Structure formats: structure tokens, C-alpha cells
Amino acid sequence: MKTLSIKNHTITKVDGTPLLGPLTFDIKPGQVMTLMGVSGVGKSTVLNWLIGAPQPMFRIEGEAWLEDQRIDQLPTEQRRVGILFQDDLLFPHFSVGDNLAYALPAETKGKKARHEAIETVLNSAGLSGFYDRDPATLSGGQRARISLLRALIAEPQALLMDEPFSKLDSTLRQQFRNFVYERIIERKIPTLLVTHDAEDIPHDGKVLELLAAPENAKKGI
Numbered sequence: 001m002k003t004l005s006i007k008n009h010t011i012t013k014v015d016g017t018p019l020l021g022p023l024t025f026d027i028k029p030g031q032v033m034t035l036m037g038v039s040g041v042g043k044s045t046v047l048n049w050l051i052g053a054p055q056p057m058f059r060i061e062g063e064a065w066l067e068d069q070r071i072d073q074l075p076t077e078q079r080r081v082g083i084l085f086q087d088d089l090l091f092p093h094f095s096v097g098d099n100l101a102y103a104l105p106a107e108t109k110g111k112k113a114r115h116e117a118i119e120t121v122l123n124s125a126g127l128s129g130f131y132d133r134d135p136a137t138l139s140g141g142q143r144a145r146i147s148l149l150r151a152l153i154a155e156p157q158a159l160l161m162d163e164p165f166s167k168l169d170s171t172l173r174q175q176f177r178n179f180v181y182e183r184i185i186e187r188k189i190p191t192l193l194v195t196h197d198a199e200d201i202p203h204d205g206k207v208l209e210l211l212a213a214p215e216n217a218k219k220g221i
Helices: 043-050 096-101 111-124 140-153 170-187
Strands: 004-013 018-027 032-036 058-066 081-084 158-162 191-194 206-209
Touching: 004 043, 018 032, 018 043, 018 058, 032 043, 043 058, 043 158, 043 191, 081 140, 096 111, 096 140, 111 140, 140 170
Parallel strands: 032 191, 032 206, 081 158, 158 191
Antiparallel strands: 004 018, 004 058
């Protein structure tokens, strides 16, 4: 896997008011970098920029690199960056298997090969036999796992997470954290996490505390 690098990233409102930055940091394979800060400082806007969905009310500058390839100028589908939100966003009219099939890389060809790939990831998450399940019949923890599997089955080179644990109860939250971080390490995916909860930060993770520009500061924890 590759290192995700952000270089001289700034966010300015359309009226010229500085909001955030400049930010420069690297996230190594299997490492989780956490962005923290007050609401409105621009944390989720950083993620939107990285997936190629910048908001029109902001002017954004800077570069995003996956190893030796600059990705911020590529179309979203070519960036190979996955994202996990606080809502699972499963398609209600698709089965679990069809939800996962939606994210399978185009290189996985043939009905049998695609079905086997989906069954493999379901088995890896303790969800054997869930292929034909209706998402409406799943528990919150099961939906969260399926959502993560959908992000991972696309084989992303980097992963973004926007408050992915916030809607789970305390028991499920810890279980899902462990489930997510084990797979990030196993697959060596550089990951950028946005959260307000310090308990979401992995014990060996790094933290950037974002302050409004121009006072923005970087604090390693």
C-alpha cells in the first residue's frame, strides 16, 4: 500500500475569509491520522476535497498524493479513496450481497467470481449466509460492518472516516472500532479519521487538532 500525503492544504470562504490551513502531513500504510477540532473548522471539508466533492462555498488549494501520484486533480472514481460515514448508507432496495457487489472493482469479472468475492468478505466479518439478507433486517452493528466491507471490497488505496462510530451504542462502538482498525492494519490502508470523541483514536494513532486559520496548529499526540 501507499502513503497518503497532504501538502499545503488551505480552505478559504468565497468571501476571502481564511478557514483552515495550511496543512501538510503524511499518513503511512496502516496508520490512522485523526482530525479533531470544534464544529465548523473544516474537518469534513478536508474529506470532501479528498474524495473529489468540494463544496462550492469554499475555495480550496493544496495537493493530495498517494505515494508518487497526485490524486486531487483526478476524477473521483480514479482516486481509489474509500469513505465511511456515520450513517451506513446501504441501498435499501438491494440485498446485502448486491450492496457489496455495487463496490466490487471492475477487474472482478464473471457472476461466479463476483459472488465468491462477496461471500469471502462476508465470511471474514462473521456474516456468512448474509448475501440475500434485506438490510432492513440487520442490527446496527451488522449494518456498520456491511458498510465497512463495502468500502473495503472496492480495494481503496486510502480510507476516510467521518464520525463512523458516533451512532452506535457504547458496547457496539468499541467492538466496531476494533473491527475497523484490525482491517486497516491488516490491509495496510492509510486512514484519515474525523471525530469529536478521543476514545475513537487508536492507541498508536496520530492526531491533528485543527484551529481556525491563521492560528491553525498541529499537535502530535
